[in-house]
Amino acid sequence: MTTYLDSSLFTGMLREGVASLSNNRNTINNLNVFPVPDGDTGDNMLMTLRAGVAGIQSGKALGENSYAASQGMLLGARGNSGVILSRIFAGLAKGLEGRETVDAAGFAAAMGKAVESAYGAVPVPVEGTIITVLREGAETADASGDLELYFDTLIPAMERSLEHTPELLQALKDAGVVDSGGAGLLSIFQGMKDALHGVVSAEDAAEPSAPQANYVDLSKFGPETPLEFGYCTEFLLRLRSDKVDLETFDEKPLIQWLESVGNSVVAFRDGSIFKAHVHTFHPGEILNHAQQYGEFLTIKIENMALQHHQESNAGNASFKLPPKKYGIVTVASGEGLTAAFREIGADEVIAGGQTMNPSTQDFLDAFGRINAQHILVFPNNPNIRMAAEQAATLYKDGDVDVVPSANIGEGYYGIASVDRDNADGEEVLAGVREIMASVATGQVSTAIRDTVTADGTPVHCGEFVGYSGKTMLSGSKLRAEAAVALLDKMGAADRDVLLIFSGSDVPAPEAEAFRAAAAAKYPNLEIMLNEGGQPVYDYITVLC
Amino acid sequence: MLSFFSDTDCDITPRECAEYGIKLIHMPYTVGDKVVTPYVDFEEFDSHAFYDMLRGGVIPTTSAQGEEVYVKYFEPEFAAGNDILYVHFSSGMSNTFNNMDMAVKKLLAKYPERKFWHVDTLGISAESYNIVLEVADLLKAGKTPDEIVEWAKTEVPKFPMYFIADDLKFFRRSGRVSGLAATMGGLIGIRPVIHVDENGKMVSIGKETGRNKAVARLVQYVEELGEDVTAHRVVIGHSDCPELVELAKSMLLEKFGDSLRILTTVVNPTIGSHCGPNGLGICFHAIHR
Known part of the structure; x- marks a missing residue:
């Protein structure tokens, strides 16, 4: 005591x-x-x-x-x-x-x-x-x-x-x-x-007295590197009686001035010493301005691009980075599609799809890279679901739920509707399922053999087919025609939003022409065309 | 003499200020290391360039104005023997008005014979704009500041604004909208419908799929809540989406007839820094907010 x-x-x-x-x-x-x-x-x-x-x-x-x-x-x-x-x-x-x-x-x-x-x-x-x-x-x-x-x-x-x-x-x-x-x-x-x-x-003998010197990596700021963060600028200023009246000097306007030209201002006066810390793009101006009031005791200016370093998280720490509430893993191929999934909130996008099914280990690796309490997996393909579920049962460091998204459209909308602020996982999943049920996804691809659409139209090998799920809905020698007919069969007239992901084989002007044709036919649709860059599917069309 | 003040967060432009006899308080925003003061650092607001910059990933920041800023605007008026009426954007969205209160308190102590009135529009952008113009009408009709402050008590709550947002990262970052749930927005064509409530705060009240339905829902609020809609202005505010403005206009004209007074404003860059591009809102006269 x-x-x-x-x-x-x-x-x-x-x-x-x-x-x-x-x-x-x-x-x-x-x-x-x-x-x-x-x-x-x-x-x-x-x-x-x-x-x-x-x-x-x-x-x-x-x-x-x-x-x-x-x-x-x-x-x-x-x-x-x-x-x-x-x-x-x-x-x-x-x-x-x-x-x-x-x-x-x-x-x-x-x-x-x-x-x-x-x-x-x-x-x-x-x-x-x-x-x-x-x-x-x-x-x-x-x-x-x-x-x-x-x-x-x-x-x-x-x-x-x-x-x-x-x-x-x-x-x-x-x-x-x-x-x-x-x-x-x-x-x-x-x-x-x-x-x-x-x-x-x-004693903490291992400590270097100036740790900064040990890891400044000058290559972090090259001739082309944009000055993103500016300079961390600090100085200790002795207010001088030949420059200011120490009795009446009010530091507030100086602090306000610092605020107006920089960020992260921390500043105060202690007797005749004025200390300031400011992040600025123009440290010279700060020094010139401050010198009106006194002379410097110390000055430290560092380019923050060099300060910003990523050290590995050493093991003896008593607190770890807290895990995120939710982590999201999905599967897609194509640069544009992968980027689109990341933009709506996927933490890990495993490369894969219809012709390249990721393994259980691929999923486990992705789970391991995410520091989250609750991982949601969107496989976007029935053939990939099994591997995801297998991985979910093997993973021990957090809860994993496989949300059985059967295609890209379900996955995209499902991920976009994950409410990260809601702590109730069941409620979050219910919201995701609701939105997934409200979207319809179609694909346009090349027929690999002669076939017949659901309404009896014959399609020859090498022609274009449009289908949704396992149902062949349209066929044509022309890609755009197959695509527009697919939208028609999918009930585009009664929908509000159409998302198009164009595949790697489709030139941009052709995709734009398809968008324009769809816009003309369905004036009520809000249409968004994205360059998905995926193989196999020339178009993925998602209706909501 | 009475000096009538408003601020750039109310979407009012210097041209309109000249027309209505308004003095303008400029609310700055910051891009990178540059503080930009609307209509000081530029003459005309190039809204398309500004919102394109936001589309490109730039997120400007804003900060509350200090006490001294208000002193700078108001003291010359008091010193010249003028009283002040200030119609401003929502106190529910910024700390700047605490500083204004302090500045006014000090100035009134220094100029005890002077008077200060203010009308809190409890809104931003198109909503504040609509109220500023109403006040301008009242002044022109000979109403006194006291009468205007009385009018505001019952009428400010009768100017609602409903709007749709597109890129929610702006709202999330500024944390000024309650009830925004999952990541929705223009990327998937499902947009939140947001309402500025009676306390001047933004609340998400639902979502709508597709642009047409979203705009139709805003117009539906005008129909359902509207009171003497045609006797007042209907103001459409947008952050660089003229095609949605046209859609909203045609829907409004269809419902209310060609005599409807529709004005359009582009959301000013300071507020736009919090709302992001491609947003659209409608402010009208209604039974309540």
């Missing part, structure tokens, strides 16, 4: 925070998608926190050392979340000012200051980030007992808050991750809690 926090315990807790963050550094880097996926949140927070610990001196009181740590972080802060982290500890230091020791209630009050300070550092606070995790943790933690109770209730609250971040921030949800800054903060406080419980881990 620890009633009071003193300087040496606080120091130990910060050191343990460094160790914990260091262990989780790679995982946190890989979570980084907001505001830009530059993959360095873990590194930045770690370097910031280390700079803080380096500022601590033995023999100083709690209030002094928490201030020293916050000053160290102020000077060492890197990156968006690093700067916010430094503000969190600046707030904490303010709450601990003048104190030799503090109890749980006193620490909770200082955490309140930390929340205030963190929210104040960002011009537009975005919920679902590090500040939310801090605030929700601080609001929930129980300060009525000892410090262990405080941290034992703080950590689960922060964990819940972190898990909830994708609900607050679409970018996280889209990427299927939790917020990286929030994860870093949780990791630090986990380490602090461990220290409180007497855990002392080995």
Whole structure:
């Protein structure tokens, strides 16, 4: 039981925070998608926190050392979340000012200051980030007992808050991750809690002091690479009395100016020091503007295309990327068709179809590449369904449902109607089945032998046939004629939407002519022509 | 003197401002690193080029205007002894109006003899546009700002807007529509029907298969909810789909006769950044929203 926090315990807790963050550094880097996926949140927070610990001196009181740590972080802060982290500890230091020791209630009050300070550092606070995790943790933690109770209730609250971040921030949800800054903060406080419980881990000796140098890959930004993310620009400016009146200087217009020329602004003033972090395409303008008010103490500018790296997820992480709720696997061939399936939401498109049935192993491999709780498989062909079902029974790392889409049209509409926000899998499947039942799919292909259509028209080998399911519906020497007659037999007059996927053998102008003919014949249809590029089927026509 | 303000999120253009005596507040949007202020950074809105850029995968962003922006627009008016009436887009869709409130509060403390009225259209684009023009009519007919604010209490809820959306990634990203379920939209020809409710928020209320049925459903709302439709303007707003506008026009004229006053607006780029291309909405006078 620890009633009071003193300087040496606080120091130990910060050191343990460094160790914990260091262990989780790679995982946190890989979570980084907001505001830009530059993959360095873990590194930045770690370097910031280390700079803080380096500022601590033995023999100083709690209030002094928490201030020293916050000053160290102020000077060492890197990156968006690093700067916010430094503000969190600046707030904490303010709450601990003048104190030799503090109890749980006193620490909770200082955490309140930390929340205030963190929210104040960002011009537009975005919920679902590090500040939310801090605030929700601080609001929930129980300060009525000892410090262990405080941290034992703080950590689960922060964990819940972190898990909830994708609900607050679409970018996280889209990427299927939790917020990286929030994860870093949780990791630090986990380490602090461990220290409180007497855990002392080995020094994180493996850490290079400047991890950046180890993996900058200059080839990531070549002569033709578009400048997609701009520059992460940070500076520490000493406001100068020959340039501004320090008494009356208001930093807000400067922060607003930064907001107007850049993104991800985190900026604040601490006495005569002004710290700014901004993402911009023109760092020179930022520096010139800022220099009107003072002189630079430090400047750091990095091309974010180089920061954005994909390291493999190292094994010792204490939290993994959370799986997506739903993952979708389907089967198609043809470049255009594959792209179309991806666009409507398929995670994995296995190459295959009528003449090339994927194996059970192909499905298992695809399942393995998706990190999802519930995988939905759309085989798009009765002949492929068995292999998919076999794979579903063999797969152990998640639920798999095979939705028996018999053709491309059913699969396409079925996938488009998967409601990813609905946690009830049965309801989702019911919605998918409903929409699949409302579409009709036909194909136009070349007859490989002499045959007869359902209404008795003879079709010779090498001519074009149109069919739906197993029923031969039209035949003609001309591809377009077979296709239009197929639409007719499929009841196009009573439908609202026609999707056409043209095959690899059909020249674009011919496909366009077919579209125009269908539009003229069925003025009520909304028609969308896509270059599917699939083999065998010259046209796949989907009516809804 | 009264200064009548509106904003570009209401689809009102400088030409119309000159015609109706309106002062325009410009709502910016950001493409990449460039902040674009409508009718400041360009003279004419090239809607086709803008929405084509969105079709090509660019998603602009927008952010709330700061307090100082409103001070910049309003203070010269107060300083010159003018009062202000501001008819603006929905406060339910942006935080910008908190900043406006703060700016106005400070200015009124500084200019205690001045007055400020505002009408929250609880809408965007065509819907706000329709209400702005109604207010312009009322001012022309000699109504006072107090009377207009009274009028707005009962009449703003009588201008509904129903619209269809095409590319839902814009709405999903901005998170400003509730009830959008599965990925639907123009890709499969099944579009959500969205309604701006009495609180000025967007709610998805169903879906329709095929363009014709979707537009017909919008027209059906005009028929079923309409009240004195022909005595007011019917405004069609679209994000670069003139062929759907023609379809909607012909359906409306068929139902209501040739005397129907139909105006068309192109959804302004700031709101368009949240709606995406190929959307169509109709605003009309009705028994309720």
